[in-house]
Amino acid sequence: MEGTSAGAPEEHRCVRCGTAYLPFRRGVPCPSCGVPSTSESGIVPAVLDAYARNLRDTGRPIPLTIQVATLWDDYLYRGLFFLKAVDGRRPRESEGSVIARMVEIPNGLNGGAWRAHVADFYRELLHVRRRSAERTK
């Protein structure tokens, strides 16, 4: 599928340093150089939709087999595993400690700035999910 992904809406590269990452909301700083994104990818609603749809259709939030082929998939499954961990956490465990636990899972994204980026992504998922739950009340 080389070539077909170029220019796809989920593709984003930092305008200054070219690092590929997903701006999960407008103004997310590049994890490499800190320049804020000027665009926004639809990854947060995509994760929330996939989570709800998987639960409804299969009774589990994450498919039995997953394939992480793109950066988009990486964020998508990271988000699904995070929401599963939050919803399945022990009663006395806070969302913040789940975030702290999940960002320590080894992955291809190294460095403190990437960990902060992923933690910010997790907080954004919770924030948007809470906001949409309030809207539908």
Ligand SMILES: [Zn+2]
């Ligand atoms: Zn950058």
